[in-house]
Amino acid sequence: MSLFHPTGPRVGSLLSGSIRQAAMTVARRDHGTPSESDGAPASTVVEARTSGPSAAPSLGPSFRSSEVIRVEHLAVSYRRSDGAEVRAVEDVSFSVREGEFVTLIGPSGCGKTSLLRVMGGLLRPAAGQVYVNDVLVKGPMPDAIAYVFQDFALFPWRTARANVEIALQLKRVPRGERRRRALDALDMVGLAEVADRFPRELSGGMQQRLAVARALVSNCGILLLDEPFGALDEQTRLVLGVQLSQLLESAGRTIVFVTHSLQEAVFLSDRILVLSHQPCRIKKTVEVPLPRPRGPDQVKSPAGQRIEAELFQLLYRESLV
Amino acid sequence: MRIRPASLAEAYVEVGPVRRAPWWSPAGGRARLRGALRGRRLRVFLLRWATVLALIGVYEAITRLFFAGSLFLPPASEIFTRGMGVFVEEGVPEALQTTAVEYGIAFAVATLIGLSCGAALGAIPGARGVGRDLLQVLMALPQIAIYPIIILFFGIGPGAKIVFGVTHGVFPIMLSTMSGVGEVEETLPRAIRAMGGGWVAVTWRAVLPSALPSVLTGLRVGAKTCLLGVLLAELLSSVNGTGALVMMYSANGRIPQLYALTLGICVGAFAVNTLMTVVERRLTRWRG
Structure with missing residues (x-):
């Protein structure tokens, strides 16, 4: 069983799914994989999403409890090879609500990846702190956060299934359960039939889906995606973007996504944080009040086009500086 | 239920290479034989x-x-008819066995030292450059020059032979282990850490498998040079072992036997090399 549109033969019909279809898909998946029990029922998250993030005002005290990620006055620096210290990120604060899809967008090399790595506990900040579920992030939190890396970080000597299993292996999940859950996750991204292939034998798009499956298998509430489509061609990006949004909408996860593609940002996000060039600061927060589920139709709609144009203006001016 | 391929390239990959029955199964064996013929x-x-x-x-x-x-x-026919008798002559099987045992010990020691020191050097970023330069100089030296000194310390018994085998075998192993461990891509250890693994998991699941192909290549080269060291020591000074025997046959003018023995040494070296190649290919099949 696949989460993606079961009958849709091509991209076109894949995009035309209605809200009800999305909800049905969720319900069916819940039957198929009882192990996928997140805190909140996924379908309610879908409903919350479709009512639009515009309905929820930002950062009021009453929303404190639903904030799963809180970034406070974060600064990141690194030492260049000539010994000079460079500020990559400077005084960044924001928070992410449960089930929200937030995109970080900015000029290349602006420190987006550093920011994400600090949130994932992979990099120590120079100042400020990150809280995940009200716990200060001091290191990787594999039970709360799953990561999809820019270059997929697949293990070439492991088959697709073993590549997914490693996430569970490191949590000492017993072999039988590991195997079952890995196959479920592969099934979810449509890779069940190539479970025994090595990454080298998979196309770029399949490798990317494999990386997503590995992030999904551990049932983390938070996904951090670092330019997951960066290495792919335009068509594959488009198709995967559609698939990813459907998958994630129904999985009800909180997502922070790094990209430099404007279209992708508008298409996927509830909220877009536009970052400035080094040192990276939040230049502007752009809400995306487009209804879900989305397809290129929404992105091409006047509202979508307006948002994309606004992002372009912000980033274009930024790149000129 | 599954998604249709997103592109032609993906469709190709999904139809992709056909799984064959393993070579050890009856069906696979038959298929291999048919294909081979x-x-x-x-x-x-x-x-x-x-x-x-x-x-x-x-x-x-x-x-x-x-x-x-x-x-x-001597013509080839004479080597085969008269020379091959050498292998049942008195003292010859014993000499071959002596060499084999000493070679085994030398290669084991060289592997142990090479792997541990190489891994340590590779893991320390600062040591890598220095280590590489030093090892390359050491490998370029004609080690035969230090053999008299080795004899001073270890006599002309098995000790000197083993030590000379070790000094020949250890550097290729160390060098390739060092570069294998040193050139592990940063992404895989990072992925392990993100999934909650500590340094043991990083070493065991990311660094060592990444380094394996390079390490195996080093072992293959090291097996060859180690044998070279042992034989050199035997040829130069020893009183027993295959090399000493070769020298004796040469001095005594038993030429077909000399040729047969030399051929035997070559076959032994070839067997070792083939074994290492097969092991290497088996363990790194994922590279395709």
Whole structure:
């Protein structure tokens, strides 16, 4: 069983799914994989999403409890090879609500990846702190956060299934359960039939889906995606973007996504944080009040086009500086 | 229910390479045999052995035509008929065994030292550059020059032979282990850490498997140079072992036997190399 549109033969019909279809898909998946029990029922998250993030005002005290990620006055620096210290990120604060899809967008090399790595506990900040579920992030939190890396970080000597299993292996999940859950996750991204292939034998798009499956298998509430489509061609990006949004909408996860593609940002996000060039600061927060589920139709709609144009203006001016 | 392929390239990959039955299963074995008899591999096999036979024939012809009666260049037929008897002569099997045991010990020690020191050097970023320069200089030196010093310390018994084998074998192993461990991509350890693994998991699941191909190549080269070291020591000074025997046959003018023994050494070295190649290919099959 696949989460993606079961009958849709091509991209076109894949995009035309209605809200009800999305909800049905969720319900069916819940039957198929009882192990996928997140805190909140996924379908309610879908409903919350479709009512639009515009309905929820930002950062009021009453929303404190639903904030799963809180970034406070974060600064990141690194030492260049000539010994000079460079500020990559400077005084960044924001928070992410449960089930929200937030995109970080900015000029290349602006420190987006550093920011994400600090949130994932992979990099120590120079100042400020990150809280995940009200716990200060001091290191990787594999039970709360799953990561999809820019270059997929697949293990070439492991088959697709073993590549997914490693996430569970490191949590000492017993072999039988590991195997079952890995196959479920592969099934979810449509890779069940190539479970025994090595990454080298998979196309770029399949490798990317494999990386997503590995992030999904551990049932983390938070996904951090670092330019997951960066290495792919335009068509594959488009198709995967559609698939990813459907998958994630129904999985009800909180997502922070790094990209430099404007279209992708508008298409996927509830909220877009536009970052400035080094040192990276939040230049502007752009809400995306487009209804879900989305397809290129929404992105091409006047509202979508307006948002994309606004992002372009912000980033274009930024790149000129 | 599954998604349709997103692109032509993906469709190709999904149809992709056909899984074959393993070679050890009856069906797989039959399929391999059928394929081998029919396909390119048989041609390669035949061509290879035909070349070997042809070269032996050329050698036979040259020795018979131009060096007939020569003491030092016996024809191939004579090596096979008279020379092969050497392997059942008194003392010869024992000598071969002595060499094999000493070689085994030397290679084991070289592997142990090479792997541990190489891994340590590779893991320390600062040590890598220094280590590489030093090892490359050491590898370029003609080690034969230090053999008299080794004899001073270890005498002409098995000790010197083993030590000389170790000094020949250890550097290729150390060098390739060092570069294998040092050149692990940063992404895989990072992924392990993100999934909650500590340094043990990083070493065991990311660094060592990444380094394995390079390490195995080093072991293959090291196996060859280690044997070279042991044989050199035997040829130079030893009183027992295959090398000493070779020297003795040479001095005594038992030429066909000398050739047969030399051929035997070559076959042994070839066997070791083949074994290492097979192990290497088995363990790194994921590279395709």
